[in-house]
Amino acid sequence: MDADWDDLKTVLALVRHGTLAAAGADLGVSYTTVARRVQRAEQALGEKLFERLADGYRPTDTARLVADYAHRMESEQTTLLRKIQGRDRRLSGKLVITAPQLLIGPYLAPVLDQFTRIHPAVDLQIRATNDLLDLNRREADLAIRIHDSPGDALIGVRLCAQQRASFASTEAAKRIERDPAAPIPWLVFADRPEIPKAAQDRCPNGRVRMVFDDMAALLGAAQAGLGVVRIPFFLGRSTPWLVQVPFLPPEPYPDVWAVAYDDIWRSAKVAAFRTLLVPHFRARRQDFVA
Amino acid sequence: MDADWDDLKTVLALVRHGTLAAAGADLGVSYTTVARRVQRAEQALGEKLFERLADGYRPTDTARLVADYAHRMESEQTTLLRKIQGRDRRLSGKLVITAPQLLIGPYLAPVLDQFTRIHPAVDLQIRATNDLLDLNRREADLAIRIHDSPGDALIGVRLCAQQRASFASTEAAKRIERDPAAPIPWLVFADRPEIPKAAQDRCPNGRVRMVFDDMAALLGAAQAGLGVVRIPFFLGRSTPWLVQVPFLPPEPYPDVWAVAYDDIWRSAKVAAFRTLLVPHFRARRQDFVA
DNA sequence: GCAAAGACACGCGTTTTCGCGCGAACCCGC
DNA sequence: GCGGGTTCGCGCGAAAACGCGTGTCTTTGC
The missing domain is CATH 1.10.10.10 (Winged helix-like DNA-binding domain superfamily/Winged helix DNA-binding domain)
Structure with missing residues (x-):
């Protein structure tokens, strides 16, 4: 036996x-x-x-x-x-980074570019997803997450504080400015399909026009002038043809974290990546708040 | 990886x-x-x-x-x-029992005989050793041990309390009785090569004649009349040609335990063995004390 | 009522793994 | 300095494990 x-x-x-x-x-x-x-x-x-x-x-x-x-x-x-x-103290082999899809293009890409130039022996892999990959199962080594806290058994560093605000296409924003009393058409995300309270206080005539379950589609609809979206500052500012609707107030939003398991956090490759990642975000921290 | x-x-x-x-x-x-x-x-x-x-x-x-x-x-x-x-609720398959070598013949054998008659489908294996087999590594299922406590993570039952006393060959015993003042030749076991204090008080003329590292050899020397041995009652009484030296006092000795890991303790085969083992020892508990 | 899909059992050919035997390097005692 | 013993490395034949294809049963959907 x-x-x-x-x-x-x-x-x-x-x-x-x-x-x-x-x-x-x-x-x-x-x-x-x-x-x-x-x-x-x-x-x-x-x-x-x-x-x-x-x-x-x-x-x-x-x-x-x-x-x-x-x-x-x-x-x-x-x-x-x-x-x-x-x-592992070597700066070679596989390194898997996961990050929210829409953060990668405008903010992570320069870091990735720089990293692969400095450490060409590292096989860098990006997993763009909004799902939380299971770091415990080693689906990724380092995760960039938008969360309130690093979570369970993870160690991490806050890359920057965040707020979100209302964005809309240039024309739609102008229309709202001209006539603040007119009903505002909101485009909302499926996980929280309601109008933010602070905005509702300012403009009581808001109504939910559509609900989306995909962030890219939501942005596309906003760009096309279908309504107002409530998104983090970095996203609104990096999306073409979107402008902030000025008099709708900003509100708090979860911060941006880089997290990993304790052991891996200190590994050579992750440490090397962090030395580029953290200053990059710190230098652009004003992009994430009002 | x-x-x-x-x-x-x-x-x-x-x-x-x-x-x-x-x-x-x-x-x-x-x-x-x-x-x-x-x-x-x-x-x-x-x-x-x-x-x-x-x-x-x-x-x-x-x-x-x-x-x-x-x-x-x-x-x-x-x-x-x-x-x-x-x-496992089946009364078949392997069952490994370990016990001190010298306890098996006089006291365990009847239980083993009875058990194999009642449960012929069980493949009963005996490991006679004074070493403590590692139950954790499943070297044995049930262990009969002479110890002060069941030990670490084990569960068990005390089969009987024990004492030990002085035994010698019939002639040697008579010689001591005739002349209590004469020097008593002790045969002692290697792990405790000194004369027991209580006996030394009664007969101050004791001296260590030989030291043995094997219990069977020690008994053989005592049987041959070479001296007095200090052994548990059950062993002295079940060894031919040995008699207790009467006026040397008995002293405490570790009890006899049956121990196993918690899970295995309740298994069908071990439980069946215990129903025979425990009454057998309980009925003979007077053999183990003065 | 019937067709399609999913799931397991079985048999066959192939790939991988395993054990054995030989030779070389090294340590130890004399 | 020199055998005896031990240990590792390597190549070959045997054996075990593996993957694939086929057949059968059951469930599901129309």
């Missing part, structure tokens, strides 16, 4: 995904191999781990127990890999 | 043993395989893990780090295996 560690890993993947094919894809092997390894694990442990059903493998209680401990082993492994990576 | 779990296991074994051959023997594979897996692990991690020396592999700091975390993964695995084994 002793099991191959990779077989335990396979059981974990199968419990997670439910089907041989999905587990195999996760592990990077064919589903046939998953089936064989599970069979071997069942034999080694002397316990039935799955019920073979037409729509997938259903884990038994024992399999859940195995998966639980395999998950702990996996955690140990990822921590190990982080520590090794953090001890 | 992602490593096979079995490769990490191999690095752990190699750090532990220092040479390819020893690590291979531990893992049950050839040393060639160990060398190959280590090479693969180094490539996967992008770090040098060992310095190849003429007399073995010397681990780098990174390898020690890997071994540290692989050790944690191993701990998770052994805990898992214990839990699975503990959930």
